[in-house]
Amino acid sequence: MLSIWRKDLALGPRSPVLLFAVVMPVLITLLVQGVFGSLFERPPRVGIVDLGDSAVTAAALELEELRTSRVADVETLQRLVTDHDLDAGLVLPAGFDAALRAGERPPLTLYVAGESRANDRAIVAITTIDLLRSVEGRAASIAVEVVAPGGEGVPLQVRLVPFIVLYALFAAGVFVTSFSFTEEREKRTIDALLASPLTMNEFLVAKGLFGGTLAAAMSLVTLALNGALVGQPVGLLLALAIGAVMAAMIGLLYGIAAPDTKVLFALVKTLSILVFAPALWYVFPEWPQWIAYVFPTYWLLNPIVEIGQQGAGLADVWWQLVIGAAICLALVPLLARLAQRVRAPVAA
Amino acid sequence: MSTRRTREFFARGAPTHAPSRAGIVAAIVRKDLTTFGRDRLWMILTPLALFMFIGIYWLMPPRVDETLVVGVHPPAMAAALKIAMGVAEGDPALTVVAFEDVEAMAAAVADADAVPEGVERPLVGISLPLDLLLRARLGQRATATVYVGTNLPEEVRSAMATAVREVAATAAGAPLPVDWTADDVIVLGTDRAGDQIAARERMRPLMAFVVLLTESLALASLVSVEVTQRTASALLASPARTVDVLLAKGLVGTLLAFSQGLILLLATRAFGPTWPVLLVAVLLGAMMMAGIGMLTGAAGHDFIGTLFYGMGFLLVLMVPAIGELFPGSAAAWVQVIPSYGLVEAMVGSSVYGLGFADLAMPLLAAAGWVVVVFMLGWWALGRKLVQT
Numbered sequence: 021m022l023s024i025w026r027k028d029l030a031l032g033p034r035s036p037v038l039l040f041a042v043v044m045p046v047l048i049t050l051l052v053q054g055v056f057g058s059l060f061e062r063p064p065r066v067g068i069v070d071l072g073d074s075a076v077t078a079a080a081l082e083l084e085e086l087r088t089s090r091v092a093d094v095e096t097l098q099r100l101v102t103d104h105d106l107d108a109g110l111v112l113p114a115g116f117d118a119a120l121r122a123g124e125r126p127p128l129t130l131y132v133a134g135e136s137r138a139n140d141r142a143i144v145a146i147t148t149i150d151l152l153r154s155v156e157g158r159a160a161s162i163a164v165e166v167v168a169p170g171g172e173g174v175p176l177q178v179r180l181v182p183f184i185v186l187y188a189l190f191a192a193g194v195f196v197t198s199f200s201f202t203e204e205r206e207k208r209t210i211d212a213l214l215a216s217p218l219t220m221n222e223f224l225v226a227k228g229l230f231g232g233t234l235a236a237a238m239s240l241v242t243l244a245l246n247g248a249l250v251g252q253p254v255g256l257l258l259a260l261a262i263g264a265v266m267a268a269m270i271g272l273l274y275g276i277a278a279p280d281t282k283v284l285f286a287l288v289k290t291l292s293i294l295v296f297a298p299a300l301w302y303v304f305p306e307w308p309q310w311i312a313y314v315f316p317t318y319w320l321l322n323p324i325v326e327i328g329q330q331g332a333g334l335a336d337v338w339w340q341l342v343i344g345a346a347i348c349l350a351l352v353p354l355l356a357r358l359a360q361r362v363r364a365p366v367a368a
Numbered sequence: 369m370s371t372r373r374t375r376e377f378f379a380r381g382a383p384t385h386a387p388s389r390a391g392i393v394a395a396i397v398r399k400d401l402t403t404f405g406r407d408r409l410w411m412i413l414t415p416l417a418l419f420m421f422i423g424i425y426w427l428m429p430p431r432v433d434e435t436l437v438v439g440v441h442p443p444a445m446a447a448a449l450k451i452a453m454g455v456a457e458g459d460p461a462l463t464v465v466a467f468e469d470v471e472a473m474a475a476a477v478a479d480a481d482a483v484p485e486g487v488e489r490p491l492v493g494i495s496l497p498l499d500l501l502l503r504a505r506l507g508q509r510a511t512a513t514v515y516v517g518t519n520l521p522e523e524v525r526s527a528m529a530t531a532v533r534e535v536a537a538t539a540a541g542a543p544l545p546v547d548w549t550a551d552d553v554i555v556l557g558t559d560r561a562g563d564q565i566a567a568r569e570r571m572r573p574l575m576a577f578v579v580l581l582t583e584s585l586a587l588a589s590l591v592s593v594e595v596t597q598r599t600a601s602a603l604l605a606s607p608a609r610t611v612d613v614l615l616a617k618g619l620v621g622t623l624l625a626f627s628q629g630l631i632l633l634l635a636t637r638a639f640g641p642t643w644p645v646l647l648v649a650v651l652l653g654a655m656m657m658a659g660i661g662m663l664t665g666a667a668g669h670d671f672i673g674t675l676f677y678g679m680g681f682l683l684v685l686m687v688p689a690i691g692e693l694f695p696g697s698a699a700a701w702v703q704v705i706p707s708y709g710l711v712e713a714m715v716g717s718s719v720y721g722l723g724f725a726d727l728a729m730p731l732l733a734a735a736g737w738v739v740v741v742f743m744l745g746w747w748a749l750g751r752k753l754v755q756t
Contacts, residue, residue: 036676063523085523102556105696120545128546134557135695137434137564138461143527145454145553150530152545153537162504162536163511164529168518169478175519199672281671282409282589289413 024213024226028200037199041234045188045242052180053246064107064140067091067100072114075155086147098131107136108144120156128152174305181246182325183299186317188242189235190295193267194274195288197231201275202284220359224272232268236260243328251327255334259327262344263320269351270295276358298322319344392608396616397623400590404624410586417582418628421575422635425568432564436524437463439473439490439515442498445535449494452534454548460562463488470495470513477515491517492528496535504540512536565719567693572636573714574689576653577707579632580625581685584657584664585678587621591665591749592674600753610753614662614746621658626651638718645727649713649734656706656738660685662745666752688712706741709734 070077080088091097097109109131119126204210278284298318326332443466455462467473473493475482483489493515503510594600629650668674688708712730716722
């Protein structure tokens with residue numbers, strides 16, 4: 021078994037599937053953190069041409085609610101706003117601050133991109149007025165309390181982390197295991213292996229071990245990349261181990277079911293919806309949560325998310341881990357039985 | 369060959385003249401299309417991908433929600449808020465919902481089920497003190513509360529707090545710190561306030577690309593099988609020359625990709641007044657994908673290898689289409705990706721209604737890349753055929 025594991029480890033890097041399993045979780049993490057964040061939760065982008073070293077510019081650059089940048093001249097600002105590289109642009113003439121503080125109400129031009137959203141325009145306008153009032157030094161005498169009656173929400177990037185972790189687990193645990201198994205079958209190297217003292221069950225364990233180890237490692241890396249290693253390490257490792265075992269077993273089931281890589285590809289494409297479905301309940305927390313319990317993969321994903329991302333302890337999730345382990349145990353006789361179907365033609 | 373066909377073949381006797389080149393190419397195209405039709409994988413994946421993308425398109429919201437719905441208590445302050453935010457009547461930026469009761473407003477912000485019937489759900493609720501006007505005039509400090517919904521972006525929260533301060537400043541009779549009139553706000557470019565391009569329109573080129581690329585993978589798989597099973601060698605032993613096989617593969621790839629791309633665009637109602645531009649763009653895209661199909665099919669040693677080479681191309685070619693989801697112009701490095709011109713032409717025609725004159729440059733650039741990619745695919749596959 022160890023020999024097969026070592027062989028897979030040595031030859032694995034040549035396989036594009038392994039490359040996919042290692043590279044994709046990292047790529048998806050970068051995409052989700054870098055792209056989705058700015059796609060759905062994007063503050064208005066404002067450019068400022070400051071011709072007089074205004075305090076307004078300095079204050080605007082400090083703001084988190086606007087993405088402010090300095091622009092060299094008015095022509096560049098107009099071009100950037102026209103191309104919608106900026107949502108809006110301000111031109112602050114020389115002596116602007118002095119005029120403001122003297123109460124002279126100097127004129128101010130605001131360029132707005134035609135394709136900018138109406139609410140962004142309103143936000144830019146009101147935030148600009150607030151900045152001007154702070155520089156003017158005549159702030160209104162009112163305290164504002166901000167209350168979130170429904171609780172603070174979770175940003176989309178954070179809600180997508182379970183999906184990425186599940187992907188890391190499955191790219192390695194399911195895809196690598198199943199493709200490795202089917203490849204051996206297609207190239208008939210499995211026949212040679214089973215002609216040796218190796219039994220079918222040992223072969224399955226060796227294949228599962230390789231995919232499972234990789235799955236645990238990649239999901240750990242993915243959790244670390246997404247800053248989701250906040251819970252108990254022992255609990256997390258246990259949850260990852262159970263998750264990796266389940267992923268590898270599902271991979272073996274796929275491998276046994278598919279006579280060749282084409283069928284396996286079709287299986288992966290079509291059944292992935294069921295495998296990845298539980299991750300949707302993290303993205304849409306308002307959906308009834310009990311539906312997610314129906315999917316077996318929920319029981320491997322939720323303990324990892326609760327410990328890694330939400331800081332839960334082993335005491336909080338032990339029963340979920342027991343259900344996950346029970347599903348793995350239930351898969352053992354099913355795998356053993358299905359493996360007979362693979363062994364039969366080989367023996368013949 | 370069926371028995372009837374065998375009988376007919378022998379009844380006709382051996383052909384007395386060499387078949388025409390067009391006849392040979394047509395025969396290979398027919399064979400490839402039949403093989404494709406018998407391949408269960410692609411016969412499942414092709415309609416599945418089409419169905420999925422068409423479904424996603426129609427499920428996505430048809431318009432951009434650019435309106436901030438704000439609840440206000442007491443109702444008398446609704447007009448003051450609009451003035452403070454510089455929003456005119458009928459402006460799509462802001463909808464103010466007046467609430468008689470603060471608790472009802474807070475509940476509506478927190479929970480969609482608590483929103484009174486016939487009222488839009490507020491994302492934010494602003495509760496101003498009833499004696500705000502008096503306190504502001506007297507210069508006394510007042511306190512207001514802003515109720516924010518779950519996941520409300522930071523800039524909206526902050527803007528609402530600012531709006532409250534501005535209402536207080538207006539109530540105190542403080543003029544705006546700058547001389548700001550409507551003429552000082554200059555809109556550059558076509559003003560799309562209230563008429564933004566929906567995300568699904570921007571996503572359409574991305575969907576079209578994935579569909580086109582699925583067909584490129586199908587061609588690559590077809591080519592790969594022919595190379596590994598030496599069907600290609602058998603073909604070359606017939607009167608068919610390498611160039612005939614290559615031409616046939618190019619035609620099959622283009623035909624498959626073009627038809628799927630066309631179905632997607634028709635089903636998503638992409639064809640507007642400048643539909644010929646879009647048609648040319650899809651045709652160029654299909655030819656490019658055929659070139660990629662030949663290239664990856666020749667390079668891959670097996671199904672998985674072919675698939676992953678294809679995925680590599682997919683990731684790169686999708687970049688300009690993904691870039692369309694973001695506002696602003698594409699970075700210089702994105703503009704040199706072969707699919708950039710195609711995406712520009714697709715978006716220009718289907719979203720902005722631009723014609724050939726406006727999109728000449730992207731179309732020419734795309735055509736140039738099509739020639740390069742097609743030639744590369746032709747060269748790689750030709751080399752592989754000669755080797756086998």
